[in-house]
Amino acid sequence: MIEIEHLSKRYGSKLAVDDVSFVVRPGSVTGFLGPNGAGKSTTMRMIMGLDRPTSGRATVNGQPYTSFRDPLRQVGALLEAKAVHSGRSAYNHLLGLAATHGIPKARVHEVIELTGLESVAKKRVGGFSLGMGQRLGIAAALIGDPKTLILDEPVNGLDPDGVVWVRQLARRLAADGRTVFLSSHLMSEMAQTADRVVVLGRGRVLADAPIDEFVSGGSGGGGKRTLVRTPHPDQLFTALGSAASSITPREDGAFEVVGPDAQQIGTLAAQTGAVLHELTPMGASLEEAYMALTKDDVEYRAEATR
Amino acid sequence: MTATALDSRARIGLGFPRLVRSEWIKFRSVRSTLWCFAILVVLTVGMAALLGALVDPEPGKVLQDAANRQVVNIATLSVGFTVLVVAVLGVLIITGEYTTGQIRSTFTADPGRLGALGAKAVVLAVATFLVSAVSTWIGVAIAVPLQAAKGVEADLADPSVFLPILGASVDVTMIALLAFAVGLLVRSSAGGIAITLGLLLVVPIILQLMGNLLGAQWLLDTAAFLPDAAGMRLYTYSVPQVDDASGTIVLSGWAAFGVLAAWVAAVAAFAVTAAKTRDV
Numbered sequence: 001m002i003e004i005e006h007l008s009k010r011y012g013s014k015l016a017v018d019d020v021s022f023v024v025r026p027g028s029v030t031g032f033l034g035p036n037g038a039g040k041s042t043t044m045r046m047i048m049g050l051d052r053p054t055s056g057r058a059t060v061n062g063q064p065y066t067s068f069r070d071p072l073r074q075v076g077a078l079l080e081a082k083a084v085h086s087g088r089s090a091y092n093h094l095l096g097l098a099a100t101h102g103i104p105k106a107r108v109h110e111v112i113e114l115t116g117l118e119s120v121a122k123k124r125v126g127g128f129s130l131g132m133g134q135r136l137g138i139a140a141a142l143i144g145d146p147k148t149l150i151l152d153e154p155v156n157g158l159d160p161d162g163v164v165w166v167r168q169l170a171r172r173l174a175a176d177g178r179t180v181f182l183s184s185h186l187m188s189e190m191a192q193t194a195d196r197v198v199v200l201g202r203g204r205v206l207a208d209a210p211i212d213e214f215v216s217g218g219s220g221g222g223g224k225r226t227l228v229r230t231p232h233p234d235q236l237f238t239a240l241g242s243a244a245s246s247i248t249p250r251e252d253g254a255f256e257v258v259g260p261d262a263q264q265i266g267t268l269a270a271q272t273g274a275v276l277h278e279l280t281p282m283g284a285s286l287e288e289a290y291m292a293l294t295k296d297d298v299e300y301r302a303e304a305t306r
Numbered sequence: 307m308t309a310t311a312l313d314s315r316a317r318i319g320l321g322f323p324r325l326v327r328s329e330w331i332k333f334r335s336v337r338s339t340l341w342c343f344a345i346l347v348v349l350t351v352g353m354a355a356l357l358g359a360l361v362d363p364e365p366g367k368v369l370q371d372a373a374n375r376q377v378v379n380i381a382t383l384s385v386g387f388t389v390l391v392v393a394v395l396g397v398l399i400i401t402g403e404y405t406t407g408q409i410r411s412t413f414t415a416d417p418g419r420l421g422a423l424g425a426k427a428v429v430l431a432v433a434t435f436l437v438s439a440v441s442t443w444i445g446v447a448i449a450v451p452l453q454a455a456k457g458v459e460a461d462l463a464d465p466s467v468f469l470p471i472l473g474a475s476v477d478v479t480m481i482a483l484l485a486f487a488v489g490l491l492v493r494s495s496a497g498g499i500a501i502t503l504g505l506l507l508v509v510p511i512i513l514q515l516m517g518n519l520l521g522a523q524w525l526l527d528t529a530a531f532l533p534d535a536a537g538m539r540l541y542t543y544s545v546p547q548v549d550d551a552s553g554t555i556v557l558s559g560w561a562a563f564g565v566l567a568a569w570v571a572a573v574a575a576f577a578v579t580a581a582k583t584r585d586v
Contacts, residue, residue: 049417050410051585066417070319083410085336085402092335093411099328100415100422101318140411145312 001026001179002047002148007056009042009203016042018203019056024181026147029174031194031211032183035294039203040183041080044152048077060148072101072144078137078151086126090117090136093125097143107143115139116165130157138166149173151182155189167193187287191215197286201294215289224261229254229278236274240265254278320416325425328415333429338402342395343433346388346478347441353384354445358452368458374467377453377460378543381446382474385541389481389534392434393506396485397498399430404493409586419582427486427574434482438475446471466543473540473559480566481506484533487570490577506534530555536565 002024009017017039024030034040045051047058049066057064060075068074084093094108112121115135120128125136134157141149151170155163170193174180184190190197190211197214199207207214230236233255237247244259257265262281269276312318333339357380364372403409416422450460460467488505489498510532517525529535539562557565 045585048414050413052583068417071417072415073318077414079410079414083407083414085332085406085408087336087338087402087406088332088408089335092331093408096328096331096335097411097415099331100320100324102321102324103312103318107312144318 001061002150002181003059003062004043004047005057005059007043007046007058008054009039009046009051010054016203017046017053020200020203020205021056022198022205022208024148024179024198025196026179027174027177028195029170029180029182029193031190031197032181032200033185033187033190033197033290034183034200034206036185038200040200041152043200044077044079044150044181044183047150048075048079050079070101070144072097072103072146074144074146075148075150076141076144076146077149078134078141078154080152082125082128082133082137083140084125084133084136087124089122089124090128090139091121093136094139094143097140101144103143107145111139111142114142131159131162134158135162138169146178148179149181151180153184154182155184155186163189187290191286199290199293206293211286215286224259225282226257226260226262226265227254227278227280227282228257228265228276230269230274230276232274235272236265236269239268239272239274256282320418320421322421322425325416325421326428329422329425329429330433333399333426333433336402338398339395342391342398343437345391346437349384349387349391350438350441351445351448353387354381354442355448355452357383358445358449361453363456363458370459370461373453373458373460374464375543376458377446377450377462378467378470378541380449380453381442381471382541384445385474385477385537388438388478389506389537390503392438392478392482393485393502394499395434396430396482397489397502398495399426400486400489401493401495401498404586405495413586420578423490423578423581427483430486431479431483435475435479438478439472442471442474469559470541470543476563477537477540477566480563480570481533481537483570484566484573487573487577490581491573505532510534527555530557531565533566533569536562536569538562540566 004020004022007017007020008015020039020043032040032044042051043058046053047060047065049064059065065071065075084090088096091108091112094111095105097103098105098108112118115138117132117135117139120132125133128136134154138151138154141151149170151166154166154170158166167189170180170182174195182193184193194211196210197207198205199214228236237244237255240247240257240260243264244257246256246258248256250256260268262279266276266279268274269279361376361380363376403412412422413419446462450462453460462468485498485502488502489495492498492501510529513525513529513532516522517529536557539557539559
């Protein structure tokens with residue numbers, strides 16, 4: 001459980017995080033979305049006690065992170081780029097971390113195996129690829145078998161296998177009853193991994209909702225979207241009339257219809273004698289919902305700076 | 307997720323001895339540490355051996371006092387160079403964490419920060435002292451028979467001989483800690499090394515020049531309280547309260563240690579206060 005209450009962070013004149021409040025619950029994966037510079041990493045660093053909030057507070061499992069006597073047991077974090085001395089081997093880095101909490105050496109071997117680092121564990125981290133660095137960061141986050149995981153862009157630099165692996169790991173950790181909080185700029189990744197999303201823009205919370213609700217709420221126009229391919233568009237769309245809130249032709253000759261569902265369109269087509277070559281219900285995507293939300297944010301920003 | 311390795315252990319959590327153990331693992335697993343110590347050992351043993359073989363006594367009978375002085379000088383002449391090596395080591399040991407991002411891992415494991423910093427200082431001090439002391443005494447073991455063959459028979463059991471030889475390692479250790487505190491304060495390798503070496507090498511010369519040029523005795527007296535001058539008193543044979551007729555202040559061994567300790571404490575106080583509250 002992560003609780004953020006009225007958290008703000010000011011760097012000079014820039015308010016990087018602006019009165020942010022939300023809760024990340026155990027047993028599910030919560031995605032943290034937002035454009036670059038939205039304040040995601042800063043928020044995560046404040047949770048971990050690395051940055052001091054200008055005001056407000058962040059607690060993990062009911063306490064500030066800095067107050068724990070066994071912090072690595074409470075929270076495991078992967079924060080942005082490599083947080084490892086480049087001259088040290090992955091094994092020694094993990095061994096050093098484990099030693100701070102009296103975590104046995106066997107656990108170091110466990111996380112190395114779990115993250116697939118066996119072949120490079122004795123090599124110096126300076127020569128690691130971005131993907132290997134991410135795996136090491138995840139290994140470090142898991143070392144204390146923590147109740148809460150905070151992962152900043154965990155799939156960044158990973159190959160497709162690695163992406164699937166992180167997704168499954170996040171789901172499995174959440175299924176264990178742990179709190180999993182991860183940021184990503186890959187919407188498709190988030191759609192497949194997260195149960196809930198918190199969207200940040202310009203340091204403020206733009207949305208905090210279950211992912212289904214967020215996607216349907218952000219689809220715009222409030223209706224179903226359907227892909228229609230027909231040689232008789234005039235005939236069909238005249239019949240649809242005001243039932244459709246928008247009809248958008250695509251480059252490939254098909255049309256995106258917002259409003260009536262596939263069943264209604266099919267029925268109308270039969271009544272008017274219009275031939276249908278394709279009739280496909282389209283789910284609104286997380287990406288579209290996200291773009292719609294942050295687009296408003298961009299417009300607001302443009303007006304505000306005028 | 308299975309966590310069998312963790313279930314077996316009773317208490318998982320922070321503790322100062324554990325932080326020291328962690329810092330020791332980190333200390334010995336980077337090359338810069340090993341290189342600095344290798345140079346330290348070669349300089350210390352090599353110079354003692356070389357000087358032991360090359361330095362001849364004054365013609366005539368060698369007095370006990372002269373023999374003692376000569377052997378102490380031979381054993382400790384390398385300190386002028388080794389302090390520079392440990393100054394670099396002391397800075398790098400902490401700035402290396404800031405420049406690589408390792409510090410975020412360190413402070414995530416110990417969010418209180420002071421324990422990890424204290425453990426790092428303990429590891430640096432103990433390791434530096436042991437390496438310096440062992441190599442210094444190896445140098446003594448090589449130089450003493452070489453000098454004895456020339457009729458220079460120092461009395462190693464005399465405190466005025468073994469205390470300065472031990473004091474050399476104390477000085478090297480204190481300078482390493484001072485450099486560590488400077489590094490923690492400035493967080494940049496280049497900046498930390500420049501400031502520490504400047505304090506050890508440049509500031510004394512400037513005070514000396516200014517003092518002589520302006521005829522300002524207080525500037526020359528101030529120089530006695532700089533880390534390098536104070537440190538030198540720790541390994542100087544036979545310490546008089548006042549060295550010569552000019553009346554320039556010369557610190558006694560214990561006073562010099564106090565001055566050096568005050569330098570370390572003062573810089574460390576600033577550095578730790580800053581490190582405790584700064585964003586990383």
